[in-house]
Amino acid sequence: MKKTTGMNRAVTQKWRPATQAVRGGTWRSEHGETSEAMFLTSGYTYDDAQTVADRFAGEAQGMTYSRLQNPSVAMLEERIALLEGAEACRAQASGMAAMTASLLCQLSAGDHCVAARAAFGSCRWLVDQLLPRFGIETTVIDSADNAQWETAIRPNTKVFFFESPANPTLDIVDMQFVCDLARAHGITTVVDNAFASPALQRPMEFGADVVAYSATKLMDGQGRVLAGAICGSEEWVTETLMPFQRNTGPTIAAFNAWVVHKGLETLNLRAHQQSRNAVELGEHLEERIVAAGGHMRHPGLPSHRRHALAKAQMDATGPIFAFDVETRQRAFAILDALELIDISNNIGDTRSLMCHPASTTHANMGDEARAEMGVSEGLLRINVGLEDIADLRDDMDAALAAAGI
Numbered sequence: 001m002k003k004t005t006g007m008n009r010a011v012t013q014k015w016r017p018a019t020q021a022v023r024g025g026t027w028r029s030e031h032g033e034t035s036e037a038m039f040l041t042s043g044y045t046y047d048d049a050q051t052v053a054d055r056f057a058g059e060a061q062g063m064t065y066s067r068l069q070n071p072s073v074a075m076l077e078e079r080i081a082l083l084e085g086a087e088a089c090r091a092q093a094s095g096m097a098a099m100t101a102s103l104l105c106q107l108s109a110g111d112h113c114v115a116a117r118a119a120f121g122s123c124r125w126l127v128d129q130l131l132p133r134f135g136i137e138t139t140v141i142d143s144a145d146n147a148q149w150e151t152a153i154r155p156n157t158k159v160f161f162f163e164s165p166a167n168p169t170l171d172i173v174d175m176q177f178v179c180d181l182a183r184a185h186g187i188t189t190v191v192d193n194a195f196a197s198p199a200l201q202r203p204m205e206f207g208a209d210v211v212a213y214s215a216t217k218l219m220d221g222q223g224r225v226l227a228g229a230i231c232g233s234e235e236w237v238t239e240t241l242m243p244f245q246r247n248t249g250p251t252i253a254a255f256n257a258w259v260v261h262k263g264l265e266t267l268n269l270r271a272h273q274q275s276r277n278a279v280e281l282g283e284h285l286e287e288r289i290v291a292a293g294g295h296m297r298h299p300g301l302p303s304h305r306r307h308a309l310a311k312a313q314m315d316a317t318g319p320i321f322a323f324d325v326e327t328r329q330r331a332f333a334i335l336d337a338l339e340l341i342d343i344s345n346n347i348g349d350t351r352s353l354m355c356h357p358a359s360t361t362h363a364n365m366g367d368e369a370r371a372e373m374g375v376s377e378g379l380l381r382i383n384v385g386l387e388d389i390a391d392l393r394d395d396m397d398a399a400l401a402a403a404g405i
């Protein structure tokens with residue numbers, strides 16, 4: 001295929017990830033534009049009636065309607081699939097659209113799902129509230145305890161669902177163990193990889209079947225749009241995901257897809273630099289937090305109970321870490337004293353952002369579930385951005401001092 005129209009997958013699959021992130025999934029129009037064009041169209045026109053009939057029958061390639069296909073969305077899907085090492089990818093309107101579709105497309109009444117208890121608040125809502133309403137049984141476990149995965153399996157267990165690192169407690173799952181166990185029992189593994197992105201961790205290398213994303217986070221990486229994605233085998237995507245997706249419509253807008261597509265060009269650089277900054281800031285703060293009676297939860301530091309596993313599974317440990325101070329009052333005092341770092345509940349952004357999960361991202365779950373998953377009243381979560389590390393240290397030092405730490 002000519003370079004002016006795009007490269008075929010046989011060529012792009014041979015490239016290394018840094019090249020794929022910039023060049024993979026580029027389709028050029030007859031104008032030969034350098035940067036990908038944006039296709040803001042809901043529908044398509046056809047030269048004759050038979051063409052569209054063939055497309056609807058699945059007998060000819062081609063777009064029919066933007067709930068089903070759109071060139072801007074397809075370019076994003078191709079680029080993510082390349083980076084993930086997945087056969088196929090479908091972009092979604094948001095991370096939660098991706099998680100909902102990943103689970104509901106394959107679970108039916110009478111099935112059982114085992115999920116990690118440390119998870120994003122809305123992911124827990126899916127498991128605790130939504131699935132049971134449709135007769136799907138769920139069990140939540142301590143995902144960092146390998147034995148609990150095995151014990152939780154029932155004859156009707158169909159899906160394992162987890163995050164690693166988990167939001168906001170930074171629990172790490174032993175991916176090789178859990179994926180092997182799932183495979184031995186015919187269970188499908190769904191991994192929410194939002195905290196890592198394919199630049200830092202590719203769960204399919206450990207045997208994960210489905211990798212689902214909030215692309216709002218590191219993939220966009222600049223706090224602009226909501227987006228999501230689901231990666232899997234060609235067969236799973238075509239036969240299991242697509243019937244659900246085409247008829248329920250969690251489709252991403254073409255503009256948002258284009259923004260994330262451009263974000264992927266710098267994902268590798270951002271994810272690695274932000275990971276380095278997060279390790280430096282964590283190292284700087286740890287002694288002081290511990291001396292004040294708190295805990296550091298940072299997979300990139302030796303004090304994390306699965307530090308070695310995190311280092312083995314991930315290329316770098318990501319921009320996010322958390323720490324406890326004793327009370328909500330102290331946590332709020334730290335947030336209120338920040339001058340550079342924003343109080344914000346987003347993550348993956350190039351800006352450093354900090355939030356109090358118990359009153360924001362995890363406010364909707366019961367006190368008991370929150371305590372069980374380790375979201376204490378004094379827990380703070382930080383996304384470390386691309387600012388100069390010395391400025392971040394200064395801001396945190398002053399904020400801790402203002403809170404009497």
Ligand SMILES: *Cc1c(COP(=O)(O)O)cnc(C)c1O
Pocket residue numbers: 094095096097099120123163167192194195213214215216217226227228347
């Ligand atoms: C943010 C987040 C989500 C939800 O993504 P949205 O794009 O906000 O819908 C799901 N899982 C994890 C781990 C997240 O951090």
